[in-house]
Amino acid sequence: MAALLAAGAGGAYMVSRxxxxxxxxxxxxxxxxxxxxxxxxxxxxAGDDGEPWFVYGTGDVREGFGAPRILRSDxxxxxxxxxxxxxxxxxxxxxxxxxxxGVAGVENYWAPELYRHDGTWYLYYxxxxxxxxxxxxxLATGTTLDPADPDYGWEDQGLVVRSTPGETHYxxxxxxxxxxxxxxxxxFFGSFWGGIQRVxxxxxxxxxxxxxxxxxxxxxxxxxxxxxxxxxxxxxxxxYYLFVSWDKCCSGVxxxxxxxxxxxxxxxxxxxxxxxxxxxxxxxTEVASxxxxxxxxxxxxxxVVGEPGSxxxxxxxxxxxxxxxxxxxxxxxxxxxxxxxxxxxxxxAGLG
Numbered sequence: 049m050a051a052l053l054a055a056g057a058g059g060a061y062m063v064s065r066x067x068x069x070x071x072x073x074x075x076x077x078x079x080x081x082x083x084x085x086x087x088x089x090x091x092x093x094a095g096d097d098g099e100p101w102f103v104y105g106t107g108d109v110r111e112g113f114g115a116p117r118i119l120r121s122d123x124x125x126x127x128x129x130x131x132x133x134x135x136x137x138x139x140x141x142x143x144x145x146x147x148x149x150g151v152a153g154v155e156n157y158w159a160p161e162l163y164r165h166d167g168t169w170y171l172y173y174x175x176x177x178x179x180x181x182x183x184x185x186x187l188a189t190g191t192t193l194d195p196a197d198p199d200y201g202w203e204d205q206g207l208v209v210r211s212t213p214g215e216t217h218y219x220x221x222x223x224x225x226x227x228x229x230x231x232x233x234x235x236f237f238g239s240f241w242g243g244i245q246r247v248x249x250x251x252x253x254x255x256x257x258x259x260x261x262x263x264x265x266x267x268x269x270x271x272x273x274x275x276x277x278x279x280x281x282x283x284x285x286x287x288y289y290l291f292v293s294w295d296k297c298c299s300g301v302x303x304x305x306x307x308x309x310x311x312x313x314x315x316x317x318x319x320x321x322x323x324x325x326x327x328x329x330x331x332x333t334e335v336a337s338x339x340x341x342x343x344x345x346x347x348x349x350x351x352v353v354g355e356p357g358s359x360x361x362x363x364x365x366x367x368x369x370x371x372x373x374x375x376x377x378x379x380x381x382x383x384x385x386x387x388x389x390x391x392x393x394x395x396x397a398g399l400g
Contacts, residue, residue, distance in 0.1 A: 087379045089159035089347035092365035101125045102193045107156040113137040114156030125381050132195050134202055141186055141204040144175045151184050153177040163225040170254045174221035181219035181241050185209045187254050208255050217242035226281040228315040239277035243267030265317045266292055269330035282350040287311045290319045293346030300375025303344025308332030322391050336394050341371040
């Protein structure tokens with residue numbers, strides 16, 4: 049669940065890069081920062097050698113009419129600069145603001161997702177207000193992530209999934225997209241309420257086929273308010289890994305967010321943790337939680353550099369609340385390590 053206010057002043061944020069993700073070791077160092085570049089719910093696209101990296105994150109009502117804000121790195125994810133917003137007021141998706149059909153009270157767009165298919169970038173975004181499941185996931189398409197590119201621009205494609213209080217048991221925010229082994233796309237989404245959902249998409253529309261209904265794949269059984277959100281699925285070595293955020297976001301130094309994971313051989317699930325417990329029944333293996341200055345890590349995505357397989361590097365992007373900066377929401381990017389059984393983690397040197 050995104051915070052209502054995500055952006056800070058300009059500047060750069062430093063992150064350290066690790067070693068090989070396939071080796072099971074990492075040279076990742078402790079968190080380091082410079083400047084005041086803040087972000088919530090980062091959607092990371094890590095470029096290949098020499099290519100820029102981009103993060104799209106939750107928007108700020110004071111910039112671009114609340115559009116997702118953009119960070120750019122030209123040194124392989126080490127330093128990040130503000131690159132503007134996905135669109136300005138003129139590009140705002142008007143359907144979100146329409147009385148009766150839109151989502152009342154939306155001030156900014158949360159938790160974007162970026163996915164590239166057949167030369168087109170798909171930008172999914174969340175429209176909601178804090179603590180409500182009167183929510184929607186929308187879609188825009190474009191050919192480049194780079195606002196400096198002459199071909200830059202997003203064409204809004206409208207509604208993808210809607211949730212309505214009293215009518216749907218889920219909350220239509222926090223989109224994450226993955227393709228299965230046959231190239232079929234799937235949307236994972238959800239926050240509190242009915243937990244994490246999956247539903248098929250179809251290309252090239254990037255939308256849900258007629259008649260398809262969401263199915264729950266992860267939940268917090270016995271936990272008040274079902275505090276689980278921010279799903280993201282990535283494939284590695286024939287496994288689909290479902291990353292989620294547990295507990296409380298968006299409360300500065302009082303945040304209790306933590307990143308959990310489960311996996312499945314089938315994109316549809318079931319997703320089990322390292323102890324064999326189904327995430328639909330409250331299972332989950334911890335990847336990151338509060339450590340030192342890094343308070344409440346969550347809102348994660350994973351970006352893969354190189355071809356899928358043992359030679360690939362898997363980068364986990366998330367936000368945390370910096371205990372040394374009054375709880376400011378701050379970007380982190382860490383290369384995942386994988387143990388002999390294929391479970392991901394962040395090395396202890398990269399925490400706190």
